[in-house]
Amino acid sequence: MLIALLTDIHGNREAFSACLAHARSLSVDRFILLGDYVGYGADPAWVVDTVRTLVDQGAVALLGNHDAAIDGADEDMNILARESIRWTRGQLGMEQRAFLADLPLIHEEGNVLYVHANGYAPRSWHYITDTLEAARHFSRVEAHITFCGHVHVPMLYHMSTTAKVGSFSPVADNEIPLLATRSWLAVVGAVGQPRDGIPAANYAVFDTARQSLRYFRVPYDNATAARKVREAGLPEKLAQRLEEGR
């Protein structure tokens, strides 16, 4: 079975549509969405409606920190995130807000864990940005494979039978076998706000039969997405990020 993993969509309709189309062209069987559907981007309502439709069709959608901030506290967020969350609240109806508030933090299937930020304290929204953080995750999580987002930059961590943790910066469209002898923590890059200098959207496909993972980069109409951010009166920096991918 092919599972498409999408995360950090951030109200970016153009990027989300492009990734969904790409995944469908590969005939993926399922979608698992790892959170952060809103914030930063200009189309939060459209994105939330699309996620709801996918969930109705059997997709799994998890809660991200931006989704949680819609009906919760936003004081801990940086100024750009806070400003866009406050704008986003005005864009969402009651039903959309209720949908976000009800999303689960984690999802488990067998020995595979899906979560937005990390496996050891999902609600803390701690970022996994290096092998030390990854080691912390591996030491407290039983799952053989974990998929998360939150960092926006794709990365693959793995731990050997002797508890040595390594990291690997994945190359796009390249099948990586997730060996049964190791534990794996795959950080999927952002759909809607890439931050590694490449403007193309990120997502990944997990093949359960072959136990392998492919990271993808999907070019999309980021000029339109950036223009909408400006037209919405959101901070200029958010539009530039979409244009530059950083």
Added chain:
Amino acid sequence: MRLRLEPGMEIDGFTLHEHLSTGGMAQIWSVEREGDPTPPAPRAEPEARVSEPKGHGSEKWPRFPAQSKAPLEKGSIGLSPKVESTFGSEALVMKFPMLIDSDDPIPIVCFETEQMIMPRLSGRHVPRFVAAGPLDPQAYIVMERIQGQSLKARLSDVPLPWREVVEIGAKVARALHDLHLQKVIHLDVKPSNIMFRETGEAVLIDFGFARHEQLPDLLAEEFREPFGTTPYMAPEQVLEDRADPRSDLFALGVMLYFFVTGERPFGTPKGGQIRRRLWRDPVPPRAKNPDCPSWLQEIILRCLEVDPNDRYATAAQLALDLENPDQVKLTERAERLERDSGMKTFRRWLKARKARTLEAPNIVGQLSRAPIILVAIDLSPGNADLVEAQRGLIGRILSMEKEARVACVNVLKLSRLAVDVLEDEEGRSLHVQRLVQLKHWGATLDIPKERITYSVLEATDPAAALIDYARHNNVDHIVLGARASSALRRYLGSVSSQVVAEAPCSVTVVRTPRDRRQDEG
């Protein structure tokens, strides 16, 4: 080893037949697949498929364009024992890691590495991957059985005749180039890891220390120590750099040195002694075996240079020199009979103290910086402008691709029917005359002599001769001229269009301003 292995034992549909060898960190058994009692002769392109456990979806990866052309890749990820070939009638071996000492993680990490890399490899220079099983209950890899023995069997006969050494060297270099093109560095090239097909091609085995540019390097992350087999390890491997394809050329140089002299250039060092090769050069081969030609010493010592930049840029370029001895550019290395002076060694020692490891691998980058470019020159009268246009283009390519090697080729067309007179009226050889003209053409190119080769091919079919040359020598790019319109057009056009259609590499067809104007007029 988790299970006690015995003949007749069955593992995931493979029946153990005969224990072939135990070496290094693994045991090798010949196996038969269930329902396939007689292992007949191998075939070239077996179809592969993936049979999946019930309850899982259908196989979908082959829809990806990158894999659609490679039938071997379809069933090739070695994760579950369910990967198998529909064509099951070839001789197979099963490799088991020796996991006796559970405190030593190296065998298992090497095995993981091999399980990751082998399914990605294809072609004549590696054993075909068939299946793999995870650690529990028993780790294994099943692959095509390469008949015969490894080059290790030749060690009792060293020194070998230098002609045989050259032949081995060229075959192994071509196998290494094919591996490097697949984004993999072997990092453990030595006689016991080299076998030969009955058709002659070298086959590289044992990818436990190998590195794939696009997969996690499990070894580097697990251990902070150099890997490889100490007599063969390149200086940069000693410094724990696992990123340079030219490390394999160093190991091949060690092997050629050993074969031609009967001694290993750096002995069999242990511990900190391994570092000595960063400053101490080996005794030149001709000092040990005067039969070794000076050009072969030049090649071997160039492979053994401490700085990878001083070695051959690619294995294909090394193969080209091994097969064209008369065109090897001899330097001071060729005639050396003693090791370097104390002062020179001391300076290298000082440099080695500061040596640091390099960064991420760039196998593809290294190969693409150093392409082999075939320029096919037609020396017929009236072609001066076309030949000049080709020179201009080659000059521009050389200014971008700094380590490119140029092979200038002219085809002496033979008649299919008549007996050819290959001399002119004054009895001078046409072949030699063509060679002289070719060298004259190349003389004005801004390229060191060691990176340009001249060949005159005698053939009835010029296009086929050029294509064969390109295929045999791993040529990356062919540059040839073609007239847009002239009396010669039909003939020349047919050569260039056949080359474009059939060549295994990029082809640039050069035309001249004169042709452009005539075409418009």
